[in-house]
Amino acid sequence: MPFKHNPQVFSSSIGETVLGTGEKALTLGGENVWSLYSFDGAVKNPPAVGIEFSDQGPDRSLPGVAAAYEGAETLAELAKKAEQVPGVQFVAFRLAGSDPNGDNESVADSVAKVKEVADAISLPLVVTGSNNIDKDAELLPKVAEALQGKNALLLNAKEENYKGIAVAAVTAYGQKVSGESAVDINLAKQLNVLFSQLGIKNENLVENLGQGVVGYGFEYIISTVERVKLAALTQNDAALQIPVISPISTEAWTVKESLATEEEIPEWGSREERGIGLEVSTAVASIAAGSNAVILMHPASVATVSKLIAELV
């Protein structure tokens, strides 16, 4: 007796958002089947994998990271190395120095850094600001202005500062923008509705639904992403038909499991392998829940996750 397979192809689909320009441009979203379910129907654009580095430079205490960025000192050199890492489809650059609780660099200095990185690479660029609401409101519009023609993605416009960032980034300078909401389907939808009230179309948007790492309440993230995708695909909810991006790098490398040194907890073994393990498990679980793009820090994580995606779709 043969098995009766009922493929689940939805009548609605996720919208597409294009990042970057030219041959290396990257399209996120577009699917009308569940994430990675290529046995139900073609996955239009497989989940994308990006690598992140910050303006503070890579963590060279990790041998795998040091090897990938060997010989690179300037931001332009680091960016070139980053885009050559196998499996990378976009480069994410974090302006950690702009944080007012840290170095509090001037907007002009941060913009000059972004410019240097953008001019060095041909892959699409994703920029993360200070993650400080007031500073980002000032900084990200200037970043958008400096990146004209690059079709870059600016991360983390929040309910408190979305207006200025979105209008400058999308309407004035032709970039893409991602909202960030706090692990709740209603908050995510509300922010997307606010974008649409500014006249910004879904094709210019990506959404960050809030990120965490496995072991730390990650069930909330899984269920939020799954519910957002179910609403988009089964209920044709246009305010949620936006590709999801998961910035995992900083989350995975700032918990005890990846921070504790080998001297502190000898039985745990290599810190590098623990961090890669957390990053890989978090990325795969995020994609399985429905994420369209993951941002990772370690070259080995990038290689592993992109290999798995290639095997599946």
Next chain:
Amino acid sequence: MALKGLDIFKLTPKTNCKECGQPTCMAFSMKVAQGSVQIEQCPHMSEEALATLGEATAPPMKSIKIGVGEEEHTIGGETVLFRHDKTFVSKSLYGVSVTDANADEVLAEAAKVDYVRIGEHMYVELVNVAFEGDKSAFLSAVKKAAATGRTLVLDVQDGDAAKAALDLVKDTKPILNGANPSNYEACNALAKEYGVVLGVRAEDLDALYTTVTALEGLGNKELVLDVGGASIKDAFGNAVKIRRAALKDNDRSFGYPSIVNVAKLAPGDERLQTALASLFTSKYGSIIILEKMDYGKALGLYGLRQNVFTDPQKPMTVETGLYPINGAGENDPCAFTVDFALTYFIISGEIERSGVPVNLIIPDAGGYSVLTAWSAGKLTADSIAKFIKDEGLEAKVKNHTLMVPGKISVLKGELEENLPGWKIVIAPNEAIGLPKFLKEFVA
């Protein structure tokens, strides 16, 4: 889908005899339909009616028990495809795969992974023993694996070797993962004889389905389904299709737990195995076999599993008590937060990051976050003061400084009243501000 109350009512004697404990046959039928009462509670059902109803009211996916004693595990029994719909009930189990040649090394390494996280014992529950053509080597590996006391999966399709292995370890209720479309009758006889769960495999889902229905025809419903090792794409597709057929399409012949051997899917590539194990933990792997287990894989994987299999209606909590962080002693300050596991991890993580020794006090706050616990009256100046006194913390810690989460700084006055002699300090609103605050506090 399950029968409606009215369908069940038609099969009852309709005498309202109350022997089932319900006032009427109708009330009884409604409760059976809901699943809150078992059909067997009615002593007057005909055999025929019981058979019909037993089939229709059975859960869509079988719960299967493997192992014995403390190493007994339940797999399967799921009712939903997404955890937010209800809850996932049987967590994925992890195993390592051994042969005679590598058993000592692999088992010694895997044994090191053994810890408790939020009340859950994290370790490698299963050992998979792979038959590679040499019976004596296989039996030697089975003995080494059995010595660990963990539940075994016998990956063997050769009847003679399987029987010899079962003679050695039948009392520990291993899984005999060996039935295929050509040997299933003999394999089934062995599983029946030794009373063990039978694993079934085939080259594609059609052949698997045919073999499972044939085994069901032979009266065996103690099965697990091997999703195969031909390719990663096939294995994932099979795992999803099998689970979806059972839970969404109500096809009971695929209503069994699954077994995924990621060691066969990505031999020698440990990181890809971590990725695969994470994928199958998220989506529908009941048993997941890897080549090796170490902390590099385990910390992420077991953390993910703990989250995926959390009941959405029940918050994860940590045990109440005093947690000295960064080697805090009696002369270091105290702080308190709630017993909600996520809050505890974030707060303790930030205190660790500060390097400042702090005695973190966790009172019973009902498993809520700080603001929710406070507004629900589960975290009050009274409850905190009472906890500190009941636990004898005033004597245990000489430094009577107590840091209050910034979000509930309104408690300061009341705490000062309830805890005379204590210095009440307001900590930051957000955890991320703790390292800076603590460093400045002790400076």
